Amino acid sequence: MRFWIEKCDEEHTDCKSTISVLPSRIHDVQELHTIKLCESEGKSDQYTALSNCWGSAKDFVTTKDTYASMAKGFHINQAPKTFRDAILLTHRLGIHLLWIDSLGIIQFDWQLEGSRMAQVYGNASLTISATNSDDDSKGFLNRRPLVYGSLKMKSTTGHSSMVYLNRKALFPSCSIEPLDRRCWNLQEQCLSRRTVRFCENELVWICKQHIEHESGSSKIPRDSNWDIRGPMSDDISTLSWESLVETYSQWTLS
Numbered sequence: 001m002r003f004w005i006e007k008c009d010e011e012h013t014d015c016k017s018t019i020s021v022l023p024s025r026i027h028d029v030q031e032l033h034t035i036k037l038c039e040s041e042g043k044s045d046q047y048t049a050l051s052n053c054w055g056s057a058k059d060f061v062t063t064k065d066t067y068a069s070m071a072k073g074f075h076i077n078q079a080p081k082t083f084r085d086a087i088l089l090t091h092r093l094g095i096h097l098l099w100i101d102s103l104g105i106i107q108f109d110w111q112l113e114g115s116r117m118a119q120v121y122g123n124a125s126l127t128i129s130a131t132n133s134d135d136d137s138k139g140f141l142n143r144r145p146l147v148y149g150s151l152k153m154k155s156t157t158g159h160s161s162m163v164y165l166n167r168k169a170l171f172p173s174c175s176i177e178p179l180d181r182r183c184w185n186l187q188e189q190c191l192s193r194r195t196v197r198f199c200e201n202e203l204v205w206i207c208k209q210h211i212e213h214e215s216g217s218s219k220i221p222r223d224s225n226w227d228i229r230g231p232m233s234d235d236i237s238t239l240s241w242e243s244l245v246e247t248y249s250q251w252t253l254s
């Protein structure tokens, strides 16, 4: 993943990391034993944003009643698995701030904060897509069904090593994953500058200029037709817009 980030930073002017205005509230993940909800007060910095299915894990949210304890901080182990995974990933990427909708938006201000989702995902340095998880209790950094077979190879110099084969990785993950059935995810995909998708079998990198699969079996320019972050260019066809609306209509709102 670091390779994709560094390559994007070095080669892509439209999607490289930048310092951006922060969402109204965001979590500081520098200290894993005290994750604090902070008021950003118009400051700018780098941050990650989580795209996830809430599922049945709806107890760990910021409300009027829980705001004070969220601001005081919680231990990483208190959070649902998907949040823990996002916190760890953000921390290990050297980014200090993470935005999660159910923690950053308090129930009573959904109307105002919900309208800012375009900026939240558009300004994030990276959107972490928990694609393979249908419930926040399950997480997305889970053991994958990787090894299909192995071969012991010996070089001409006498050194030997194992080569592991993965049948599924030969075919890019094009199946519908749990998060792909959720309408909000389509919005988050279209608005984000760059996203890393944690699919069942592999990671997929999506930025404005590339879609790359962990297996290396796909590396194609991104179709700009679904880039809806600014005014649409004249060459965006009605067909592309219809395709976007049709896809949105087939997904669920929950």
Ligand SMILES: [Zn+2]
Pocket (backbone or CB within 6 Å): 008, 009, 012, 015, 016, 194, 207, 208, 209, 210
């Ligand atoms: Zn890029």
